[in-house]
Amino acid sequence: MKIDKIFSNLEVMKPQSFEDMVVFPLSLKIDNIPYFITLDSALKTRKFLIKEVHTFGEVPVLKVINHLSEQVLILDGEELRGGKQNRVVNTSILVKKNSELVIPVSCTEAHRWHYISDVFEDPDVIPIEIRKGKTESLLRNLLSKGEFKSDQGLIWDMINRYHMDYDVDSETSAIRDVYEKEKDKLKDRLNKFPYIDGQNGILVYVDGRFEGVDIVPLTSAYKELHEKLIKSYIFRRPLKKKNNLFKDENEKIFDEISKIEPLKFKSVGLGWDLRYGDDKYIGSMLVYRNKPIHINFLRRTMYSKAV
16 A cells, blocks of 8 residues: 555544644544554563563564464564663564564663563653664665664664753663653653544644654554654653744645655565655555555654665
8 A cells, every 4th residue: 555545545633732742643544454452462461472582682683472363563662671671673563473573673771781570561662763763774774784773872872862861860771761750741741642532643743843653553553552652752852942833734744755665675574664765754664465554754863864
């Protein structure tokens, strides 16, 4: 399914706004979306496990063991706590039922390499700026090496900037420590952007500029992921300069993104991983059985050049 056809079926709802952030709830109706459950739901069953690949562990990969009869979506940007160090998933992955899989991840806790638990749990989300840097560097590695790897040094550097900006002294340089300090403020802001019945996506502006769009067409899954996705955009570094001159450019943004020619890669799990990039946008779409599972486009940053 082409992205322009998807955008033509979008319903853009009444915007929600608070301080420097404007969110347009999105509704996308597509028939026969393959059914799956979210990572949070899967982990609660104790029949879906994420572990180190072996006793000694390897930083850029983790092992998924799915004993469920359902497919499970692990969302790009979901961070997991546990194992020998916390990790973030590099790309959206649809895990086959009753299967095992090795998945690509990045480290979000630089100064720990010892077990706090045998499994990974408590999935959360990384800030939008780190999602951007990870997505941009991953596309470069896909093009040059065909690997779903990020620039680990860039991610550590960005996490360190969060520690400095929020005055957090983290013994292990974990992004979670910043979140723990700010969680009450984040919760207050989350309440300003509630889930709307029938919603399965968001289009976000921050400080008057387009920041990103996330769509999960399976509404039952999106409803569970809504707060997590909103939090990603709220959980960001403090703005040094505030313009707050919001201008609704939704149609222009959708039109510009539709003109980007996708690059097709076999997904880590089920389906295909489509990648998009130009001088303004970076994005991806996980497709399974010709249906979109997760759609994500972000405003390009300084962290990489256009591809």
